[in-house]
Structure formats: C-alpha cells, structure tokens
Amino acid sequence: MPGLIGKKIGMTSVFSAEGKSIPCTVIEAGPCVVTQVKTVEKDGYHAYQLAFDEKKEKNTTNPLKGHFKKANVAPQKVLHEFVDFAKEYNLGEDVTLDIFEDVSWIDVTGYSKGKGFQGVVKRYGFKGVGDATHGQHNRLRAPGSLGASSYPSRVFKGMRMAGQTGNRKVKVINLKVMKVIKENNLLVVKGSVPGANGSYLIIQK
Numbered sequence: 001m002p003g004l005i006g007k008k009i010g011m012t013s014v015f016s017a018e019g020k021s022i023p024c025t026v027i028e029a030g031p032c033v034v035t036q037v038k039t040v041e042k043d044g045y046h047a048y049q050l051a052f053d054e055k056k057e058k059n060t061t062n063p064l065k066g067h068f069k070k071a072n073v074a075p076q077k078v079l080h081e082f083v084d085f086a087k088e089y090n091l092g093e094d095v096t097l098d099i100f101e102d103v104s105w106i107d108v109t110g111y112s113k114g115k116g117f118q119g120v121v122k123r124y125g126f127k128g129v130g131d132a133t134h135g136q137h138n139r140l141r142a143p144g145s146l147g148a149s150s151y152p153s154r155v156f157k158g159m160r161m162a163g164q165t166g167n168r169k170v171k172v173i174n175l176k177v178m179k180v181i182k183e184n185n186l187l188v189v190k191g192s193v194p195g196a197n198g199s200y201l202i203i204q205k
C-alpha cells in the first residue's frame with residue numbers, strides 16, 4: 001500500500017462538532033525522498049524505497065553512502081518500501097503529505113515501548129496464586145505450575161512465563177484522520193499509536 005514514514009510527536013485532544021474532547025496523536029509525516037525505484041524488469045516487482053529524517057554523513061556506513069549518492073540525496077535515518085502509488089516518482093523526488101489529502105482512515109505500524117524483563121503479572125495480567133494471607137510467604141505474584149512433572153517432563157512451547165516485554169512491532173489499523181496540516185507536515189489521528197514520542201512510524205492508506 002502507498003504511504004509515508006513518519007515520527008510520533010505526541011498526544012493532544014481535539015474537540016468534535018458536538019463539543020466532545022477526542023484524544024488524538026500528532027504525527028510528523030514526511031516529506032520522504034525516493035532513494036530507489038524497483039522495476040518489474042530488474043527486481044520482479046514495482047515499488048519505491050522512501051527515506052526519512054536526515055542524519056550526519058559520519059554516522060553513515062560506506063555502502064549506504066553510495067546508495068544515497070546514487071539517488072543524489074543526503075544520508076537518511078529510516079528506509080522503507082511502499083507499493084501501489086497512484087503517481088509515478090523519480091529518483092531523488094520528494095513524496096509529501098499530499099497523498100493523504102482525501103484519505104479518512106490509515107494504518108500505523110511502529111515499535112511499542114520496551115518495558116524490559118517483567119514477571120507474568122505485568123506481562124500477561126496473571127492474578128497470582130491464592131490469597132496474600134494464611135501463612136503464604138512469597139507466592140502471590142508467582143506463575144504457578146508450568147506443566148506435569150512425570151509426563152511429558154518438559155515445558156511446552158508458548159508457555160506464558162516472565163520475559164522481555166514490549167519493544168515489539170505493532171500495527172494499529174483503521175485510525176481516523178482528524179486533521180491534515182500540510183504546511184507543517186503534520187497528521188492528527190484519533191486514538192493512540194505504538195511507541196514513545198520521537199519514535200518512527202510507517203503510515204499507510
């Protein structure tokens with residue numbers, strides 16, 4: 001699907017026509033620059049590789065320096081491929097917020113906030129074992145049994161246990177577009193999107 005790379009600015013609220021306060025997220029969407037054009041003849045499919053957010057050349061690897069030099073653009077932080085654009089773009093051309101001009105609903109993909117190593121109560125919402133009384137010492141937030149001991153004498157794959165929480169790729173679909181502010185490249189959408197303020201997002205029609 002066609003789309004842009006963006007950055008989460010933060011949350012705000014917008015009043016509807018009925019006077020209701022609607023929680024919204026502000027996203028800086030583009031402008032993105034075309035760094036590669038994939039063709040059916042050469043690559044087997046048609047797509048555009050877009051890049052977003054300039055970075056210093058000293059922080060760019062040599063292969064990427066050559067890649068950006070071929071497109072005649074400055075080094076960029078984020079790269080992503082998009083397909084099915086209505087308009088044809090050339091190498092080095094900018095793709096702006098104009099592609100969302102008549103769009104009412106979008107999908108947003110990002111990485112959720114990392115919460116480190118967490119127990120089963122925070123990670124999965126376990127309620128713990130028993131009451132916090134009757135001589136119980138330290139089992140309130142424990143996961144409980146992990147399986148039978150005699151057979152199969154192992155822990156099944158997918159058992160919900162303590163571990164790394166958050167920092168996963170999350171896609172939120174059908175977010176309503178409340179406002180498109182072209183002069184500042186801002187997109188205001190209803191509800192929340194994954195990730196912390198300043199994190200990168202993939203925005204698709």
